[in-house]
Amino acid sequence: MSEKKSWAYLNRVIEGPSRELWALLNAGYDADAIARGVRTRASWIGELARVTEARYQVDSAQRDLEEAQRRHARLITPDDEEWPTTELDYAFGCADTGLSEHLHTYQSDAVSPHALWVRGANLRMLTGSAVGMVGTRTATRYGIAATEQLVSDLAGHHWTIVSGGAKGIDTAAHQAALAANAPTVVISACGIDRVYPSDNRALFEAIPTAQRPGAIVTEYPPGTPPQRHRFLTRNRLVAALTQGTVIVEAAWRSGALNTLSWAEGLGRVSMAVPGPITSTTSLGCHQRIRHNRAQLVTSGADIRGLLEALSACDTEQQYELAFAPDEIQALSRNELRIFDALPRREARETDAIAREAGMTVPLTVTLLVELSRRGLVVREDTCWRRTADQN
Template identity: 50%
Template sequence: MSELNVSTSRHTWAYLNRVVEGPSPTLHGLLTQYPAEEIARGIYKGEDWIGPLRQATASRRDWLRQDEDLAAAEAVGARLITLDDAEWPGEEFARAFGFYHQGLVDAPATFDDQAVPPHSLWVRGGNLREAVAQSVALVGTRAVSRYGWEAGSLLAGGLAAHQWTVVSGGAVGVDTAVHEAALDAGGQTVAVAACGIDISYPARNARLFDRIAGNGCIVSEFAPGTRPQRFRFLSRNRLVAAMTSGTVVVEAGFRSGALNTLNWAEALGRVAMAVPGPVTTSGSLGCHQRIQDGRAQLVASVDEIRGLVGKVGEVDAAGQYELEFQPTPVQRLSRNELKVYDSTPPESAEEGASAEDIAAAAGMRVALTIHLLVAMQKMGVITRSGAMWQRT
């Protein structure tokens, strides 16, 4: 039997990453009591004190592939980071999983075995902690519609323009749309993979992953060479939700897997959001159901998202709309002014009307009508030619 190489911290963590596939509540608990090197030796020797890990790692404990895994990561420009590293997003993980264990939300029972941080991460690209310090997850269906693509692109580009990092899963469909839009807007984006860091999945997004690594990062909890499997996507989703301030489902059918990420956002105390879709298709039924049930905030703009996930008072979405969609002069009229305005012939009419006729049509006193006509003339919504009045 070969000797376990724990000559460096990286070798120790690479061994643990390979033989204990996350998430692992047992390993997480042990790491609060023992050094990683001691745990690695305990696993390798199959010692009793490691508890359930002894049986869980029995078939893998002699997988001594640290050198190969570290080399495979280095070959694609990736590295292994742990809670000992400055770029480890420990604050985000502590808040998210700490919230879960307060028991404030009725989360699915299946989450209990997964609601722990990763024990290590493979990262390709920039500094992970800095990238997710101000971030929002945008996720959705792989079978994206034109509407979903445009909505995701609009939101991702707008968030990137306001220095928010867009986090998603790197899949085809909505994920691809939001990653590309964030990059095209000059922003950062993070892709959380459900496979080894050295695998481009889906293969068609290989170039996109290169772009992401150049202005953001790619993250994986799984050892190099690990193939994508359905259960790994579900594990991956918790990290997408945990590292971000909130999760937006852009487009999702009634049973879309993207809703699992929204479940995690709820469970981890993050803001759960959903974009409404057209009623003419079933592509957004999942979004509509969550909104209807009160489990997701309806969002339809970048400002609405920022208002929910940003600092209190940082963004007033209603105020932004007031600035963006200024009322017309006619919409500013009082009730009495509007009665007089509507009773005045339009400019397209052959001739205007006298103040007396307008007062009669509006059911108002002549003196008040004249006063209001003069006021609206100053506003530019009423014109006068001699004794005749018309509305613009």
């Protein structure tokens, strides 16, 4: 059968992301081989046998692909040009450092998707310069006005607005993007044929049009109903497919905080918008700012300032980096901040480096890992130091 059908089969028989599937893909098996292995219960599929136990006999690949087509949607996979490789590799590479506390709880989800159902524009294009914007479902007028204000600026600077399509802040973010004629992406937690919440049908229909690039994206096959665990799994994709996530309004235990934790765990910039202290609707935001787990942002300019050093937008910087005469000069602005936060000839704790650089701990870890890949720093237990050459 065609490779695409094999992917559709695997996506149906494996619920959500699968470390076991990635192990096989990374070992060099292709989708056809793995699909065949699963179907025939080959011994070499290892742990994937357990994962696919319940559904391996279901084969709705053809039907799922046809259903997607009927909905003007397509299935994309790591085999496709359009697969957002850069963003996903970076995010889940960061997750693999295992240094984020959040990821200890959500470990099984800290894995890249293997297939995405997409209705709308090219996903790789959409996610090159993208901001996640999430918040409470019970938004106040203030929260909505704040969202509109931020999106309006970001839209004017060609950033894609990514959110979860939920009521409240998510909806306000998507709508503001449409109003500003800016690209927006809904990461959904159900099949591409479903609309959740159903009130948002008109909004979801309006997003992917010829005039204005946008997309509805999900990692679940057609027909999958929205369920609580899928929302949490979905949240990681908002963080993974953007350079940073902004939380606009979130009370003490808002689900949006989960998305912000993913941004931290996946090496993204986590940001929070302050709000009135006379209601509890911004409590979660204030807590994250106070504990240095999110940067306080009050405008689109603040957000752009934090993201531009990391995004593909900054072409001037990219040019500089490409022609830098030495390794240190080739560092991005954020990498340099981290490198400079390391004293000469002395190891320093991750926490201390983060404080020194004025960055959150997870982002610091991400950048340290990148610096170590380039041989500029080495890790020693919970400390890091410059390599001998760099002292």
